[in-house]
Amino acid sequence: MIYFIADTWHLWLRYMRATIRLPIWIAVTLIQPVIWLTLFGQLFRRVVELPGFETGSYIEFLSPGVIIMTAMFSGAWSGMGLIDDLHHNVIDRMLATPLHRGAIITARILHASATVVVQSVIILVLSFILGAGWPSFAGTVGVLLAAALITAGFTAMSIGVALLARREETMIAVINFFGLPLAFLSATFMSSQLMPEWMQTVAKANPVNWAVSAARHAVLETNASAVWVNSSLLFVFTLVMVFLATGAFRVYRRTT
Amino acid sequence: MTDAILVENLTKTYKGGVKALQGVSFRVGQGEIFGLLGPNGAGKSTTVRILSTLTQADGGRAEIGGYDVMHAAAGVRRSIGYVAQSTGVDRWATGRENLTLQAQMLRVPRSIVRARVSEMLAWMDLTEPADKLVNTYSGGMKRRLEIAMGLVHEPKVLFLDEPTTGLDPETRRALWLDLKRLRTERNVTVLLTTHYLEEADTLCDRLSIVDHGRVVVEGTPDSLKADIAGDTVTIDIGEATVQADTVLNNVDGVLEVIPDGALVTIRVRDGATAVPAVAAALGKAQITIHTMTVGRASLDDVYLKHTGHHYDAGSAPTTGGQK
Numbered sequence: 050m051i052y053f054i055a056d057t058w059h060l061w062l063r064y065m066r067a068t069i070r071l072p073i074w075i076a077v078t079l080i081q082p083v084i085w086l087t088l089f090g091q092l093f094r095r096v097v098e099l100p101g102f103e104t105g106s107y108i109e110f111l112s113p114g115v116i117i118m119t120a121m122f123s124g125a126w127s128g129m130g131l132i133d134d135l136h137h138n139v140i141d142r143m144l145a146t147p148l149h150r151g152a153i154i155t156a157r158i159l160h161a162s163a164t165v166v167v168q169s170v171i172i173l174v175l176s177f178i179l180g181a182g183w184p185s186f187a188g189t190v191g192v193l194l195a196a197a198l199i200t201a202g203f204t205a206m207s208i209g210v211a212l213l214a215r216r217e218e219t220m221i222a223v224i225n226f227f228g229l230p231l232a233f234l235s236a237t238f239m240s241s242q243l244m245p246e247w248m249q250t251v252a253k254a255n256p257v258n259w260a261v262s263a264a265r266h267a268v269l270e271t272n273a274s275a276v277w278v279n280s281s282l283l284f285v286f287t288l289v290m291v292f293l294a295t296g297a298f299r300v301y302r303r304t305t
Numbered sequence: 306m307t308d309a310i311l312v313e314n315l316t317k318t319y320k321g322g323v324k325a326l327q328g329v330s331f332r333v334g335q336g337e338i339f340g341l342l343g344p345n346g347a348g349k350s351t352t353v354r355i356l357s358t359l360t361q362a363d364g365g366r367a368e369i370g371g372y373d374v375m376h377a378a379a380g381v382r383r384s385i386g387y388v389a390q391s392t393g394v395d396r397w398a399t400g401r402e403n404l405t406l407q408a409q410m411l412r413v414p415r416s417i418v419r420a421r422v423s424e425m426l427a428w429m430d431l432t433e434p435a436d437k438l439v440n441t442y443s444g445g446m447k448r449r450l451e452i453a454m455g456l457v458h459e460p461k462v463l464f465l466d467e468p469t470t471g472l473d474p475e476t477r478r479a480l481w482l483d484l485k486r487l488r489t490e491r492n493v494t495v496l497l498t499t500h501y502l503e504e505a506d507t508l509c510d511r512l513s514i515v516d517h518g519r520v521v522v523e524g525t526p527d528s529l530k531a532d533i534a535g536d537t538v539t540i541d542i543g544e545a546t547v548q549a550d551t552v553l554n555n556v557d558g559v560l561e562v563i564p565d566g567a568l569v570t571i572r573v574r575d576g577a578t579a580v581p582a583v584a585a586a587l588g589k590a591q592i593t594i595h596t597m598t599v600g601r602a603s604l605d606d607v608y609l610k611h612t613g614h615h616y617d618a619g620s621a622p623t624t625g626g627q628k
Contacts, residue, residue, distance in 0.1 A: 052412075059409045067397045070438075142393030142454075145357040146410040147382045304320065305360055 053149040060156035061163075064130075068164055075168060082119045082172050086111060089238060090179060101242035103271045112176035113192055113264035114237035119172065120165045120196040121231065121257055124203025125224045127161040128211030135215055144302070154208055154294050161204040162197040169196045184268045191267025191276050198283040199260035205290035209297035231257045236265070256286045307371050308332045309462055309494035310339070310356065314365035317351055317518075325351040327518040328365070333511075335461070338488055338495040340509035342502065342604070348518040349498035350390060353466045356496070357387045370461045383412065386455030386463040386493075390470060393451060396440040400431050400450050403439060404457055411458035425453040428490075429483065445476035449483060456493070463487070465497045469504060477504075484508055502604040514608055521611040529607045535560060536576035537606050538583065540569045541595040552590045556582050565614050570606070 068074060090108045097107045104110050134140050143153060169192065177183050184192065210223055232238075234251050235258035241249055252258040263279035266272040310333035317326040326348045333339040341349045354360045356367055358378040366373065372380035394403050404422045413421055426435045429449040439447060448468060455463050468484065469477040485508065487495055499505050505512050506526045513523040522529065542549055544567050553562045553571055558579045561572040573579035576599035587594055600606075 138389040138391050138393040141359055141389055145387035148410040
C-alpha cells in the first residue's frame with residue numbers, strides 16, 4: 050500500500066511535469082470551450098426566456114455544461130498518452146520493475162483530473178468575464194468535484210480502450226463516435242425539461258448528464274441533494290471504469 | 306553456486322499459431338556476458354521478454370538468480386535490469402528525471418537515490434546533458450541513458466535486447482566500448498541479444514545461435530569457429546544445380562558442401578590447394594564460375610554450418626514476427 054501511494058505519486062509527478070512543460074496544451078484544450086461559451090452563449094442567449102431554465106443568464110447556465118464537456122473530452126483523450134507509452138516501450142520498461150501495477154492507471158487518472166480542475170477554474174473565470182455570476186465556495190467545490198469525477202471515469206475508460214485497441218486511429222474513431230452524442234444527449238446546452246421525452250430517458254442513464262446536473266446545481270445552488278446524488282452516481286461510474294481498465298490491463302499483459 | 310540465468314526447455318506459441326520458441330535451454334554464470342544470436346523472428350526477444358516477466362512461457366522453466374520467473378516474479382524484477390529493443394525512455398523528461406523515476410520504481414533506498422543517479426550519469430558520460438530533455442539527445446546518448454537506467458539499482462542480471470539496433474556504425478562501436486566496461490567495472494551478468502555477428506563476436510564470452518525458436522549451437526565465439534575445420538570457399542555459380550553438388554563432393558580435399566541457392570559454400574582442408582582443383586572440376590562439368598572467394602571460418606560459417614542457410618540479419622526466415 051505504501052508502495053502503491055509512493056509509485057502513484059512519482060508517476061503523477063512525471064505526468065504533471067510533462068504537462069507543465071507544455072502549458073500550450075492547456076491553452077489548446079481551452080480553445081474549444083471558449084468557442085462554445087462565446088458562440089453558443091451568443092446564439093442561444095435568449096433561449097433562457099423559455100420556461101424550464103434555472104437561471105435568467107444563458108452563460109451562467111452554459112458554463113457548468115461546458116466545464117463538464119471539457120472534462121469529458123480531456124479524460125477521453127488521455128488514453129492517447131498511454132498508446133504513445135506503449136509504442137515507445139515505456140510500459141514494458143515499467144512492467145519489468147517491481148512498480149505497483151495499479152499506480153500506472155491511478156497516476157494517469159489523478160493527473161487528468163488535476164489538469165481538468167485547472168481548466169475548470171479558467172472556464173469559471175471566463176464565464177464570469179462574459180457576465181455569469183461567481184459561484185459560492187461550496188458551489189465551486191461542487192462543480193470542480195463533478196468535473197474531476199467525470200474526468201476520472203472517462204480517463205479510466207480511455208485507458209481501457211487504449212490497452213485493448215493499442216492504436217491511435219481506433220481511439221480517435223471511438224471518441225468521435227461517442228463524444229458529442231453523449232454531450233448532446235445531456236442537459237449541457239439545453240434544459241432537460243425542453244428535451245423530447247425519449248432524450249430525457251436516455252439522458253438519465255448518461256454519466257455526462259449526471260455530471261452536468263451535479264455541476265449546474267452546485268454552481269446555481271438550486272438543489273443540493275441533486276449534487277450529492279449525481280456525484281455519488283459519478284463516483285460509482287468511476288469505480289466501475291477503473292475496474293474495467295484494470296481488467297483491460299490484465300488482458301494486455303496476457304496477450305503480449 | 307547457482308547459475309545467474311537458468312533456462313530450461315522454454316516453449317511459447319503466440320496466438321495465431323506462430324511458434325516463437327520450441328524448446329530453448331541455456332545457462333549463464335555470474336559475471337558472464339552471454340549472447341543470443343539470430344535473425345529477426347528467431348525468438349530472441351521472446352526469450353528475453355519471458356525472462357523479464359513481461360510475458361509467460363507455455364512450457365519449460367526459467368530462473369534468474371534462483372527466482373522462478375513465473376512463480377517469483379517480484380524477486381526477478383528486483384534482480385534484473387531490462388533495456389528494451391527500442392527506447393523506453395520518457396522523451397519529455399530530462400535524463401536525470403528519467404533515471405530518478407527508474408531508481409524509485411526499482412526501490413533504490415530513498416536516501417541514496419540522488420547520489421546513485423549522479424554516479425550512473427557520470428559512468429555513462431551523461432553528466433553534462435543530464436538536465437536537458439531526452440528529446441534533444443542523440444541515438445547513442447539515449448542508449449547510454451537506457452543502459453544507465455537498467456543498472457541504476459545495481460542488478461545481478463542485465464538484459465540488453467538488441468542494444469545497437471538502429472545506431473550508425475560509429476555509434477555502435479562507441480557503445481561496444483561502453484558495454485565492454487560492464488565486464489571490467491561491474492560484476493553484472495549480461496544477456497545480450499543481437500543479430501549482428503560481429504557484435505556477438507566482440508562482446509560475448511559465450512553465445513547461443515538461435516534459429517526458428519531453437520538453440521542451434523552453443524559455445525564461446527572462438528570454440529565455435531575452431532569447430533569448423535579448414536577454410537571456407539564460397540562459389541557463385543549463377544544458378545543452383547544438383548550437378549554442382551555432386552561434382553564438388555568428388556573433389557579431393559573437400560570436407561563438406563553446403564548449397565544455398567546459387568551460392569555454394571564448401572569447407573576444404575586447405576583453401577590454396579583446393580581452389581585450382583575446384584575450378585578444374587567445375588570447368589570440366591561445364592558449370593560457370595561467377596566468383597570464388599576463400600576465407601577463414603567466421604561466425605557466419607558457424608551459422609551456415611548449423612542452420613543450412615547464410616546469415617541474413619534483416620530477413621525473418623520464419624513466418625512469425627516478434628510481436
